[in-house]
Amino acid sequence: MKRRALLAGYAALAAAPYAAARAAERTKIVWWHAMTAALAEQVNRLVDEFNKSQDAVEVQAIFKGGYADTMNAAIAASRAGQAPHLVQVFEVGTGTMINAPGKFVKQVWELSKETGIALDPKNYIGAVRGYYSLPDGRMASMPFNSSTSVMWYSKDAFKKAGLDPEKPPVTWADVVKAAQAIKAKDAAEIPCTSAWFSWIQVEQFSALHNLPFASKADGFEGLDAELQFNSKAHVKHLDRLLAMAKDGAFKYTGRDNTPSQLLVSGKVGIHFDSSGSRGDLVKSAKFEWGEALLPYDAEVIKSPLNSIIGGASLWTMTGPDRKPAEYKAVAQFLAFIGKPENDAYWHQHTGYVPVTLAGFELSKKQGFYTQNLGADLPAQQLTRGSVTPNSKGLRLGRLVEIRNIVYEEVEKAFQGGQTGKQALDNAVTRGDKVLRDFQKSIKA
């Protein structure tokens, strides 16, 4: 309700850098991001490198809070005609941004065409680029920090349970067996758990098994997409986790990244989480851990597809008096970020996956993966096979809310209040309503 009142504030904040830009000769562009701590240092390093590499453009990176805050700030600033040049938007905000009216956002393909600076989609990893592209392959936003999810496991717990610590489970049947063994030997306080339950156990599960999460190619082909994650295979998977929970082999330990602390503290045997957990594990884990590909259900698919990404991308924003030189500067900066050496550096120092194929190759050549065994596993998982409409990513408005709904319904099921099928059916019904509301708001 205070949105409009806040606009004035944002406008004032956003206006400051522009005033300075007029004084200097270099074209100044402003980039709002949501990276904190070590990640923010890497953002600043990237910007410094770019500013030093040439003298026509100066990028200014501004931290704007969490992902949701950053996106809201950018939208509010757009409404006031004071948007930053670039803004980092999390992957679930893609649906909103891609449907933004053309006068607020300049998509990457458009930017490239207008400025003549090549930003070729082919340079980027398919599963990364796909998430941020139009159905015909033109890129809407620039891939930046991407992660995917993997399976982490405690080698200590595996040894204690009499399992081979060098042979992580490959299929879900293996996971069930391993978790039961860990439970039986009391080898870990929590035999198996999952962070980001909606993302990993529903969205990733769909992609890996080539199942649609929603109709219309997961929403890529129209706002009238309907959710479909209550298929037999999905229900079977949730039922499996519910059955494990009943035996104590699986524990539901909270939403989003709440369970992540348990992984680092070494209380979990098998843990599903973002590939970005590696940094924390390297820094703080006092046990022997391993990283493995996400397991699949061999009865649903013989060889699993690529996983999908999480993370964020960069959107080029427009404003009423933005000059062509500013767009050119933005394009130059985006091209700079996508250079193999910069992408590789970013990947190796943040734990995000490389977003360009060349960056991945360069990291291999530099010997990064021989020094950090398993660090190439997320990229392998993202690049394996060929991307299908079901493994391209999700293009749904208000996806955050759909995730919340999944959490709510699944939590009810884990409490014993409903069956797996009821949970997913309810989540689909409620989620569809969210999609219809979004569709209405876009058509408005």
Place this chain on the structure above:
Amino acid sequence: MERRTVFGGWLLPMLLVLPQLLLTGFFFYWPAGQAVWSSLTIQDAFGEGVVFVGLDNFTELLSDPLYRDSVVRTIVFCLTVSALAMGLALALAVFADKEIRGKGAYRTLLIWPYAIAPAMSAVLFLFILDPRVGLIGRRLNQFGIDWDYHLNGGQAMLMVVLASAWKQVSYNFIFFLAGLQSIPRAVTEAARMDGAKTWHRFRTITFPLLAPTTFFLLVVNVVYAAFDTFGTINALTHGGPGKDTETLVLKVFRDGVINQDIGSSSAQSVILMLGVIAITAVQFRFMGKKVTE
């Protein structure tokens, strides 16, 4: 004796109240007006296509069983938090009002929690009650009590009620203590001479004389529980498990800020605003009486 300054004409009085009017207009009426307008529309996040839909957002909300559940939950939550926070504060204030050694330090300590940010108090409660890393939460599980607020709605509610009430005890304490100190000693001492026991004195003299304070605090606490607990709840449970700890203000945030559903979120704000107006009106009526009597 009453003294009244009478201004001639309109200009000077208008000038004198203008700063206040401007502030109120700019920071209250303007955004509130925007909220009312937005609640009658459907719009996309960027505010490009705004369509007037009349009361659609309201009818949709009120016909949504999940929203009605949320209303009931919020009322229960507010009353529980208020009762707990005020009850504890009153007990502490009664004790602190006695002549005890080191009461200065004791009183000061009791006021501290008020200065803690809601998110921080939530973190403190996590340290204590988290089922796997919390000081007490762990113990409970070790003793075979199945404590897990990630999955047990009742436990989650208990935790957010405790965390929210704890933060408000200090504030109530200050007011109760001030209220107690303003009760003339002569009255209680006369009762003592008449042989009234402690509890009897409290029930028949102290508590009735505290009524204005209590009523004021009740209003403040209900409003606190309805609005200011957002940070605590959001940090502790995000409204989960299921929707078991989702209060109205959490839903406004979720729909408006996370989902960019401006229309529905504004409609919810307007409903909340009406609620506060109603509570305030009641307060003014009752308090007004007390003052004129």
